[in-house]
Amino acid sequence: MDAIFLQILNGLDKGAAYALIALGLTLVFGTLGIVNFAHGAIFMLGAFCAVAFNKLLTLSTKVEDTGVTLFKAYKETPYLKIWFPEAGPVLIDFSVPLSIVMAIPVMLLIGYVMERGLIKHFYKRPHAEQILVTFGLAIVIQEVVKAYFGANPIPQSAPSLMSGSASVGSWIGLGENVVYPWWRLIYLGFSGAVVFAVFAFLKYTTYGMVVRAGMRDRETVGLLGIDIERRFTIVFALATVVAGLAGVMYTPVLPPDFHMGMDFLVLSFVVVVVGGMGSLGGAVLAGFLLGLVQSFASMTEVTAILPGIDQIIIYLVAVFILLVLPRGLMGRAGVMDD
Amino acid sequence: MPIWLEPFGANYPDLLQKFAIYGIFAIGFNILFGLTGYLSFGHAAFLGIGSYAAVWSFKLLTMNAIPAMFFAVIFAGGLAFIIGFLSLRRSGIYFSILTLAFAQMSYKLAYSVLTPLTNGETGLQLRQTDPRIIDSLFVEAGAGLPSTNLFGLKMSGYPGFYFCAVILIIGFFISMRVFRSPFGLMLKGIKSNQNRMNYTGLNTRPYMLTAFVISGMYAGLAGGLLAITDPLAGAERMQWTASGEVVLMTVLGGVGTLIGPVLGAGLIKYFENIFSAFNAHVLTEMFSFLPDAVVEVLVPIFGLFVGGGWHLTLGLLFVVVIIFLPGGLMEGFNKLFGLLRKSGAQIRGKRTPQDQPGDGG
Numbered sequence: 213m214d215a216i217f218l219q220i221l222n223g224l225d226k227g228a229a230y231a232l233i234a235l236g237l238t239l240v241f242g243t244l245g246i247v248n249f250a251h252g253a254i255f256m257l258g259a260f261c262a263v264a265f266n267k268l269l270t271l272s273t274k275v276e277d278t279g280v281t282l283f284k285a286y287k288e289t290p291y292l293k294i295w296f297p298e299a300g301p302v303l304i305d306f307s308v309p310l311s312i313v314m315a316i317p318v319m320l321l322i323g324y325v326m327e328r329g330l331i332k333h334f335y336k337r338p339h340a341e342q343i344l345v346t347f348g349l350a351i352v353i354q355e356v357v358k359a360y361f362g363a364n365p366i367p368q369s370a371p372s373l374m375s376g377s378a379s380v381g382s383w384i385g386l387g388e389n390v391v392y393p394w395w396r397l398i399y400l401g402f403s404g405a406v407v408f409a410v411f412a413f414l415k416y417t418t419y420g421m422v423v424r425a426g427m428r429d430r431e432t433v434g435l436l437g438i439d440i441e442r443r444f445t446i447v448f449a450l451a452t453v454v455a456g457l458a459g460v461m462y463t464p465v466l467p468p469d470f471h472m473g474m475d476f477l478v479l480s481f482v483v484v485v486v487g488g489m490g491s492l493g494g495a496v497l498a499g500f501l502l503g504l505v506q507s508f509a510s511m512t513e514v515t516a517i518l519p520g521i522d523q524i525i526i527y528l529v530a531v532f533i534l535l536v537l538p539r540g541l542m543g544r545a546g547v548m549d550d
Numbered sequence: 551m552p553i554w555l556e557p558f559g560a561n562y563p564d565l566l567q568k569f570a571i572y573g574i575f576a577i578g579f580n581i582l583f584g585l586t587g588y589l590s591f592g593h594a595a596f597l598g599i600g601s602y603a604a605v606w607s608f609k610l611l612t613m614n615a616i617p618a619m620f621f622a623v624i625f626a627g628g629l630a631f632i633i634g635f636l637s638l639r640r641s642g643i644y645f646s647i648l649t650l651a652f653a654q655m656s657y658k659l660a661y662s663v664l665t666p667l668t669n670g671e672t673g674l675q676l677r678q679t680d681p682r683i684i685d686s687l688f689v690e691a692g693a694g695l696p697s698t699n700l701f702g703l704k705m706s707g708y709p710g711f712y713f714c715a716v717i718l719i720i721g722f723f724i725s726m727r728v729f730r731s732p733f734g735l736m737l738k739g740i741k742s743n744q745n746r747m748n749y750t751g752l753n754t755r756p757y758m759l760t761a762f763v764i765s766g767m768y769a770g771l772a773g774g775l776l777a778i779t780d781p782l783a784g785a786e787r788m789q790w791t792a793s794g795e796v797v798l799m800t801v802l803g804g805v806g807t808l809i810g811p812v813l814g815a816g817l818i819k820y821f822e823n824i825f826s827a828f829n830a831h832v833l834t835e836m837f838s839f840l841p842d843a844v845v846e847v848l849v850p851i852f853g854l855f856v857g858g859g860w861h862l863t864l865g866l867l868f869v870v871v872i873i874f875l876p877g878g879l880m881e882g883f884n885k886l887f888g889l890l891r892k893s894g895a896q897i898r899g900k901r902t903p904q905d906q907p908g909d910g911g
Contacts, residue, residue: 247643330869330873333873337876339642339643340583340587340589341872341876343589343643343646344797344801344868344872345869345872345873347794347797347868348798348865348866348868348869348872349865349869350865351861351862351864351865351868352862352865352866352869354861354865355859355861355862355865356862358859359854359859359862474790474791478650478654478790481647481650482647482651485643485644485647489643519662519663520658520659520662520663520664523658523659523661523662523663524654524655524658524659527651527652527654527655527658528655530647530648530651531636531648531651531652531655534640534644534647534648534651535636535639535640535648538640538644
């Protein structure tokens with residue numbers, strides 16, 4: 213029972229990351245009709261926003277170390293600690309959550325530039341060419357990050373306040389030894405909030421309503437005198453922000469390196485397809501579902517019967533869904549039907 | 551090797567082998583993507599299984615290259631049949647995702663459960679203790695590891711390259727025949743409008759499946775040749791980035807053209823070799839005729855694009871080609887020749903071909 217409960221948490225947690233990335237992917241697909249292979253790279257860029265913010269906060273100078281009395285010793289001390297001896301260390305400790313503040317405008321800008329600069333020329337081109345150009349773009353982004361941050365993973369730590377484990381078991385009466393890392397719980401809550409925010413934006417604002425109308429029938433909305441292209445650009449930037457935030461918050465779980473995006477891209481495409489191309493609810497549902505499936509498949513009891521199933525289960529599910537339910541779980545008719 | 555080929559890597563037989571092998575890979579990929587328009591993101595699986603089959607043939611039967619190639623093609627073809635049979639039920643992006651999923655499955659399995667067959671992360675290697683049934687009938691096992699051969703001719707260095715080159719030419723010839731056959735026309739018909747082909751009462755799926763299997767066999771052959779020139783097979787050959795590479799080669803050269811994919815493969819492998827060898831030191835020497843201040847600025851900028859950053863150049867090049875020349879380099883050449891012909895005609899004061907009736911344009 214304890215193990216199953218932990219696997220559920222684990223699966224939801226994994227699923228949260230998949231859902232966030234897939235949400236942006238399917239949003240771009242549903243509005244712009246673009247199959248964006250660079251979305252994984254955007255997720256990675258988000259993660260490196262956190263790294264860059266951390267570097268920014270810990271910009272250091274050499275200060276004489278008064279603890280050493282025998283000779284003159286110097287140690288690197290961040291400016292923040294010198295200027296604000298009280299608040300500085302706390303700020304540095306909270307660099308990951310705080311980098312969200314930086315990540316949002318940065319990712320908005322990146323998304324905007326990307327859409328206006330490159331993607332908009334590909335609306336009328338075949339899907340194969342869209343895949344190819346975004347694939348090339350992903351390589352470029354990846355290599356630029358590699359050039360500046362190096363090829364090694366750069367671990368980021370969660371704030372010390374949130375770095376321990378929560379005794380989840382005692383909350384619901386499963387025993388004290390059922391524990392789960394705090395940060396992962398926060399990640400779960402955070403992604404829930406982001407998903408909720410995106411849905412609320414699309415559902416309850418006039419802007420979102422227009423976007424949804426545009427997803428259904430772009431031409432008619434355009435004929436009503438609405439600059440739908442412009443709104444879709446914003447939606448693309450929004451999807452970029454969602455993926456970027458997923459990346460930022462994921463850094464304490466997985467130390468970011470330049471090719472982390474590619475690994476997630478393949479998975480999130482699978483998620484999008486399982487959920488149904490262009491279906492937002494489907495992407496979120498499929499994300500959590502696949503996370504759960506993967507987490508249960510990696511239990512030792514399961515791998516003992518079917519060795520290796522944990523490695524391929526996601527792809528197996530994807531193949532099955534694609535062959536049996538080509539529109540995915542919640543795909544609408546008329547979207548990407550062949 | 552003639553001396554004028556030297557700048558093209560004629561001194562490096564290993565590089566030449568890569569040209570030929572990836573040329574074969576790209577030709578095969580082009581039979582699928584170029585003729586039918588189905589973009590497969592899973593061809594690396596066939597490359598990988600070809601390599602594994604070849605190495606197993608070395609381990610169990612003989613070090614001769616012919617059976618290795620045979621098994622590589624057969625196994626890749628078999629896998630392609632299974633994957634193609636399932637994946638071809640869908641088209642467009644769904645087909646791409648399906649092939650990608652199958653390839654990732656093969657890759658993950660090769661890394662984990664199939665370790666007895668693939669030797670997991672270390673990669674499959676030859677051992678002194680391998681049975682080599684056929685070889686042991688004819689020759690006593692030597693002290694060192696035997697090398698791959700073609701009836702006694704060692705398959706490394708130049709002989710290996712010539713062998714691969716002959717296979718490349720044969721493969722190119724076959725692909726030419728496929729392009730110009732009724733079967734090829736059928737595939738082109740599927741590319742331009744599959745529905746209409748279906749409406750004419752034609753079942754397109756067997757044609758698609760045949761194209762997919764042929765293309766998978768080419769990939770398996772390339773994988774087998776990789777193992778023949780260097781008897782080692784690792785799972786990373788099956789990773790989806792390897793599938794991406796062959797897509798890049800084909801598109802860069804020119805999708806749907808005969809020679810384009812070979813050109814693209816050669817170009818990528820050539821520049822990979824040249825650019826990777828550059829480092830800050832070489833760059834500094836290259837720009838040494840400039841003033842020091844300029845050099846200090848230029849070296850870090852160019853340094854981004856060469857050496858380890860070679861993939862950045864590749865990515866940029868690729869994006870530029872897709873934006874401006876979706877037909878790849880071949881389209882570029884054709885446009886260039888068209889321009890030259892036009893301007894030549896104007897200079898000579900003749901009428902352009904379009905003006906002449908019955909020219910066909």
